[in-house]
Every structure is written in C-alpha cells, then in structure tokens.
Amino acid sequence: MKTIKIGLLGLGNIGTGSYKTLEMNRDEIEKSSGLDLRITKILEKDTKRKRDVTVSPEQFTQTPSEIFNDPEIKIVIELLGGIEPAATYMEEAMKHGKSVVTANKASVAANFDRLTKAAKENNVMFRYEASVGGGIPILNAITTVLKANKYEEVLGILNGTTNYILTQMTDYGLEYDDVLKIAQEKGFAEADPTADVEGIDCANKLSILMALTFGNYVPPTEIPREGISGITKQNIKNAKAKGCKIKLISSAKKVGDHIEYSVKPMELPDSHPLASVSNEFNAIFIKGNAVGELMFYGKGAGPLPTGSAIMGDVLEIAKIYGAHE
Amino acid sequence: MKTIKIGLLGLGNIGTGSYKTLEMNRDEIEKSSGLDLRITKILEKDTKRKRDVTVSPEQFTQTPSEIFNDPEIKIVIELLGGIEPAATYMEEAMKHGKSVVTANKASVAANFDRLTKAAKENNVMFRYEASVGGGIPILNAITTVLKANKYEEVLGILNGTTNYILTQMTDYGLEYDDVLKIAQEKGFAEADPTADVEGIDCANKLSILMALTFGNYVPPTEIPREGISGITKQNIKNAKAKGCKIKLISSAKKVGDHIEYSVKPMELPDSHPLASVSNEFNAIFIKGNAVGELMFYGKGAGPLPTGSAIMGDVLEIAKIYGAHE
Numbered sequence: 001m002k003t004i005k006i007g008l009l010g011l012g013n014i015g016t017g018s019y020k021t022l023e024m025n026r027d028e029i030e031k032s033s034g035l036d037l038r039i040t041k042i043l044e045k046d047t048k049r050k051r052d053v054t055v056s057p058e059q060f061t062q063t064p065s066e067i068f069n070d071p072e073i074k075i076v077i078e079l080l081g082g083i084e085p086a087a088t089y090m091e092e093a094m095k096h097g098k099s100v101v102t103a104n105k106a107s108v109a110a111n112f113d114r115l116t117k118a119a120k121e122n123n124v125m126f127r128y129e130a131s132v133g134g135g136i137p138i139l140n141a142i143t144t145v146l147k148a149n150k151y152e153e154v155l156g157i158l159n160g161t162t163n164y165i166l167t168q169m170t171d172y173g174l175e176y177d178d179v180l181k182i183a184q185e186k187g188f189a190e191a192d193p194t195a196d197v198e199g200i201d202c203a204n205k206l207s208i209l210m211a212l213t214f215g216n217y218v219p220p221t222e223i224p225r226e227g228i229s230g231i232t233k234q235n236i237k238n239a240k241a242k243g244c245k246i247k248l249i250s251s252a253k254k255v256g257d258h259i260e261y262s263v264k265p266m267e268l269p270d271s272h273p274l275a276s277v278s279n280e281f282n283a284i285f286i287k288g289n290a291v292g293e294l295m296f297y298g299k300g301a302g303p304l305p306t307g308s309a310i311m312g313d314v315l316e317i318a319k320i321y322g323a324h325e
Numbered sequence: 326m327k328t329i330k331i332g333l334l335g336l337g338n339i340g341t342g343s344y345k346t347l348e349m350n351r352d353e354i355e356k357s358s359g360l361d362l363r364i365t366k367i368l369e370k371d372t373k374r375k376r377d378v379t380v381s382p383e384q385f386t387q388t389p390s391e392i393f394n395d396p397e398i399k400i401v402i403e404l405l406g407g408i409e410p411a412a413t414y415m416e417e418a419m420k421h422g423k424s425v426v427t428a429n430k431a432s433v434a435a436n437f438d439r440l441t442k443a444a445k446e447n448n449v450m451f452r453y454e455a456s457v458g459g460g461i462p463i464l465n466a467i468t469t470v471l472k473a474n475k476y477e478e479v480l481g482i483l484n485g486t487t488n489y490i491l492t493q494m495t496d497y498g499l500e501y502d503d504v505l506k507i508a509q510e511k512g513f514a515e516a517d518p519t520a521d522v523e524g525i526d527c528a529n530k531l532s533i534l535m536a537l538t539f540g541n542y543v544p545p546t547e548i549p550r551e552g553i554s555g556i557t558k559q560n561i562k563n564a565k566a567k568g569c570k571i572k573l574i575s576s577a578k579k580v581g582d583h584i585e586y587s588v589k590p591m592e593l594p595d596s597h598p599l600a601s602v603s604n605e606f607n608a609i610f611i612k613g614n615a616v617g618e619l620m621f622y623g624k625g626a627g628p629l630p631t632g633s634a635i636m637g638d639v640l641e642i643a644k645i646y647g648a649h650e
Contacts, residue, residue, distance in 0.1 A: 017615075021473055021474075021615040022473070024475075024614065024615070025473055025474060025475055025614065025615065028472075028473075028474075028475050029472070029473055031540075032472050033472070129470060135615070135616035135617065135619065136619060137466045137470040137471060137619075140465075140466070140469065140470045141462045141465070141466065144465065144637070144640075144641055145454060145462040145465045145634070145637035145638065145640075145641060146462060146633065146637055147353075147354070147357050147358070147637060147640055148346055148347070148350055148353075148354055148632075148633055148636035148637050148639075148640055149346075149350060149353075149633055150349075150350055150353050215356075271601075273601065273622070276598065276601065288633060289349065289350065289629075290342075290346045290349070290350065290460070290629045290630065290632055290633035290636070291460035291623065291624070291629070291630050291633035291634075292460065292623065292624045292627075292629070292630055293623060293624070294460065294461060294462075294621070294622065294623040295620075295621070295622040295623065296619070296620070296621055296622075297598070297619065297620040297621075297622070298616065298617065298618060298619035298620065299616070299617045299618070302617075304614075304615045304616070304617070305615065305616050305617055307473075307615055308471065308473055308474055308613060308615035308616035309470070309616075311473035311615070312469070312470035312471055312472060312473050313470065314473075315469075315470075315472055315473055316469055316470060
C-alpha cells in the first residue's frame with residue numbers, strides 16, 4: 001500500500017477532530033482508496049494538552065519550515081485559524097510543492113486571489129471544503145458535479161453560533177445577552193463573540209461561496225453586513241406574531257448582469273425550509289438554471305463534522321497523488 | 326480548445342434535457358473546463374419529433390455500433406431506459422474504451438456488479454449520479470468527499486411521483502385513484518405507474534445507495550418493499566390526527582454488523598425534516614460517524630435537473646480526459 005505523508009499546522013479542537021477522523025476511519029479510508037494516510041509532523045506549541053488521539057512526542061515540531069522542507073510530506077493541513085500567519089504558511093507550503101487543505105474561512109476569504117494563484121503557479125491542489133458549512137459538502141458540489149449549471153442564487157444559514165442564539169431566543173423567549181452568556185458557558189460561542197454575532201464569519205463564507213458560484217470574488221470587508229447583537233426579545237415576538245422566524249441570512253443573487261449580496265437578519269415565514277434549521281445546524285440553498293433549487297443541510301461546525309470535510313479533501317488529493325506517482 | 330466527443334443513446338425527454346443543458350450552458354462549461362464538449366452521434370429512431378434543441382439530421386444513427394466503433398467518441402451517455410438492451414450497450418461501449426454516464430437506475434441496480442466490473446476491466450469511468458435523486462448531487466458526495474466517514478444510515482424520499490400523489494392526497498383530502506388520474510394527466514405519473522407506486526423505482530435507487538455507502542450490493546428484487554397503492558384517504562386522515570404525514574421512505578441502516586433495509590410508507594411527525602418535502606421534490610438523509618446527519622434536497626426528476634446531473638458527470642470525466650490526453 002502506498003503511504004501519503006501529511007503535515008498538520010495546529011492541533012487544537014479542529015486539528016484534533018481531523019486527526020481523530022483519520023484514526024477512527026483508517027480501515028474504511030484504506031479500503032476505499034488503497035492508501036495509507038499518515039500525519040507525520042504537527043506544528044503545535046501545546047504538546048502537553050490531553051487530547052483524545054494518539055500522538056507521539058516526535059511528531060510535534062515548533063518550526064514550520066521543518067514541515068515545508070520535508071520532501072516526504074505531500075499535503076499540508078492548515079488549522080491555525082486567523083488570517084496570518086496562516087496565509088503565509090499556506091503559500092509557503094505551496095511554494096514547496098505541497099497541496100494544501102484548510103478550514104480557515106477568514107484566511108481564505110481575505111486572501112482568495114493570492115492563495116488560488118499560488119496553487120496554480122506551483123501546480124498543487126488547494127481545497128477548503130471545511131471553510132463553508134463545516135461538514136456539509138457544498139464547495140465540492142458547486143465546483144464539480146453542478147458545474148454544468150449557471151448559478152442564479154446562493155443563500156443560507158452559515159453560522160452555527162448565531163443560529164443557536166436566535167433559536168434559543170425564539171424557543172424560550174429570552175433576551176440576546178442572556179442567551180449569549182449561556183452559549184458561551186456551553187462552548188457554542190467564543191469569549192469574544194464579535195466575529196460570529198456581527199456577521200463577519202458569515203461574510204467570510206459568503207465571499208468564498210460567491211467566488212466559486214459566480215466567479216466573482218468580493219473581499220469580505222466589502223460585503224454589507226448586519227449582525228444579530230441588536231435583535232431583541234421584542235423583535236422575535238413581533239416576527240412570531242406574523243408567523244415568521246428571524247434568521248441570520250447570507251445571500252447572493254444574480255440580478256441582470258450584476259450580483260446583489262448581503263449578510264443580515266431576516267424574517268422568514270415558518271413554512272420556509274430555512275425557518276426549521278435550528279440551533280447549531282447550517283443549511284445552504286443553491287439555485288442553478290438546470291438543476292433548479294437544491295438545499296444542503298448539516299452540522300456547520302464541531303471537531304468531527306469539520307474533520308470529515310478536512311479528511312475528505314485530503315483523501316481527494318491523496319487519491320490523485322496515489323494514482324500518478 | 327480541446328474537443329471531447331460524446332455519443333448519446335436516446336433523445337427522449339431526459340436525452341433532450343441533457344442536450345439542452347449542454348447547449349444553454351456551453352459558455353460556462355467551456356470557461357470552467359477549457360473544453361469543448363460535443364454530442365456528435367445520437368442513437369434515436371424518432372428523428373422527426375419536434376424538440377427544443379438544435380440537432381442536425383446527420384447526428385442521428387439507428388446503429389449502436391456506429392457509436393461504439395467511432396474512435397473519436399470518448400464518452401457515451403445512455404438514456405434509453407429499461408434494463409436491456411441498456412446494460413448490454415453500456416458494457417459494449419466500455420469494451421470499446423468509452424466511459425459511460427447514465428440516469429438508468431433500473432439497469433444500474435439490476436447490473437451493478439457487471440457494469441462496475443466492466444468499467445474496471447476496461448479502465449474507463451462509469452458514473453450514474455442522475456440515477457438517484459435526479460439533480461441532487463448525492464452519489465458524488467458519498468463516493469468522494471464524505472469517504473472519510475463510516476456510514477451508519479441512509480434514508481430518503483427517492484420517488485417524485487409517489488411523493489406528489491401522497492402530498493396531493495394530504496393537502497386536498499383525495500383518494501389515491503383520483504390523484505393518480507390527475508398525476509397522469511399532468512405528466513407526473515406514467516400510463517403504467519407500477520414501477521413508481523409499488524416502490525420498484527425506490528428499490529432500484531436504494532440498491533445503488535446501499536452499494537455505494539455500505540459497499541453492500543443487494544439486488545433490488547431482494548429489497549422488501551411496499552408501495553402506496555393501498556394507502557387510503559382514511560390512512561392519511563388518521564396520520565394527520567396524530568400530527569403525522571405519510572411518506573414513502575427508502576431506508577438502510579447499520580444494526581450491529583448487518584444492514585436493515587426496506588421501502589415502505591411510514592408516518593413521520595410533522596416536525597421531521599422529511600415531512601415537509603412536498604410534491605415532486607426528493608430528499609436524502611445520510612448519517613456518517615464523523616459528519617453526523619446531512620440532508621440533501623432538490624428536484625428528483627425532470628429533464629433539466631436530470632440533465633444537470635448527466636452533464637455534471639460528463640464534465641467530470643471530460644476534465645480527466647482533457648488533462649491527460
């Protein structure tokens with residue numbers, strides 16, 4: 001069996017989830033691909049943290065170049081989070097002939113042209129399925145088997161934290177601040193929730209979706225956005241009285257020859273399929289001129305759903321290396 | 326630009342929809358793939374029928390071998406319907422070194438081992454996305470980017486005709502026979518509706534789904550099935566009183582080390598995501614041990630949604646030929 005060696009940047013929650021997905025499904029992955037995938041080096045400072053995976057001390061490194069300069073490593077998984085140094089590390093890995101897989105929407109959205117160009121110039125693959133919709137395989141669908149369509153619209157609930165907060169406000173009649181506190185205690189919201197609640201995370205994801213559906217990259221900072229921190233118990237109550245639910249909707253639509261796009265809270269009638277997408281779930285609508293309306297629904301975050309998307313991308317790249325080397 | 330020539334078996338509704346998908350999105354397909362896809366030969370007796378596409382008389386042939394023996398044709402699309410001669414034609418095309426794309430669930434399900442073996446032996450590609458869920462890109466997802474999962478369950482509404490009939494019976498309180506007649510008049514049901522209403526079509530699709538998710542091929546004739554022709558207005562009313570809807574559900578689930586599977590009408594609570602899948606729409610749930618629950622929703626039939634899946638498969642194959650020849 002051929003071995004494909006992988007370098008991993010970051011062994012936090014998502015890194016651990018990806019590592020675990022590979023470990024627990026190794027037999028299935030080997031059976032379907034005929035390949036032995038091995039994460040041989042991991043860039044991570046915190047080598048002592050107790051994790052639910054088996055990592056030996058010699059896998060850890062504090063030096064990114066040890067991964068970039070390792071000629072045996074074919075694929076680099078970037079799970080550091082944040083725009084930099086992630087983008088520079090991804091570019092560096094590509095320059096060293098390695099294909100890159102990431103879940104990092106902030107870094108991909110901010111550097112879309114730079115990173116896709118680097119992949120092309122260095123003749124490597126660059127995949128980021130996990131960056132939009134977590135485990136939902138939406139990016140692969142819109143870039144491959146749906147490509148015989150002209151896309152007309154893409155619209156969705158792209159952030160699990162805000163959807164959790166809005167669902168809890170709706171179900172229990174609570175105020176925003178009270179639900180945010182609960183969400184933070186349960187680990188559904190971060191200590192600084194700004195990126196989620198102000199729609200920044202959604203804008204990153206919408207920027208990536210627009211680049212792939214319409215071939216039209218708009219930097220996330222240029223996407224009009226409104227978050228949910230201004231939504232009150234009373235707003236939710238008023239919507240309810242009209243038979244509606246408030247959802248944070250990211251949308252882009254072809255109107256004539258330009259594209260209208262925004263991230264903002266919207267009132268959706270209860271009968272709308274997105275109205276029943278609750279708590280941490282995500283859902284994405286796509287409209288194509290041949291296929292009509294499609295919806296994809298699933299867990300938009302979490303170590304294992306994200307790990308599924310990361311390892312799915314790795315597997316697709318590894319199969320190509322396995323077939324050609 | 327490289328040209329990839331294609332042979333088409335059958336220019337009925339789905340054949341015309343596939344041809345039209347290629348025509349109307351030719352610019353988009355060329356831009357994304359850098360390839361010029363051309364349907365050069367069409368096996369079809371009815372050359373006179375008025376169709377919504379531009380076909381010149383010299384594209385038609387009555388002789389399948391003219392397509393199989395044409396060294397310029399790289400891909401054959403089979404849209405004849407029926408188990409035979411479709412399977413023999415697909416096998417013949419593969420023996421002549423052509424990759425095959427089909428929407429024919431009956432023929433694929435009845436000949437799964439034979440056709441996948443023929444593809445392997447002749448080193449060609451064999452794709453059948455359109456055979457399950459019409460335009461919904463479910464087969465590509467479960468065979469590629471979700472492959473880092475162990476599948477636990479697959480469950481869905483896989484037949485648009487029966488879902489249309491059950492939806493109309495529910496919404497208007499009508500009897501089965503009356504709705505069937507309306508569905509036939511509107512073209513949603515065939516003159517002989519047996520394959521749809523008795524669950525045969527669903528069993529074909531479930532057979533394919535099981536082969537791809539669990540690696541466990543069960544011939545459709547061995548899948549326990551119950552159709553909807555015995556469902557009465559009263560059954561629907563009783564379900565409604567319990568807050569439920571009756572849906573024709575195809576399901577397969579891992580229980581210990583074996584798989585339980587069936588096609589049968591089931592009462593689903595109104596809150597179940599599949600309960601709100603109405604009329605001709607299809608939806609498929611997949612549960613994987615990493616990704617958790619995913620749902621895919623869209624049009625399960627119709628010339629253009631099916632054409633989207635057919636041409637998506639063709640495009641994936643063409644891209645590989647384009648890159649390597």
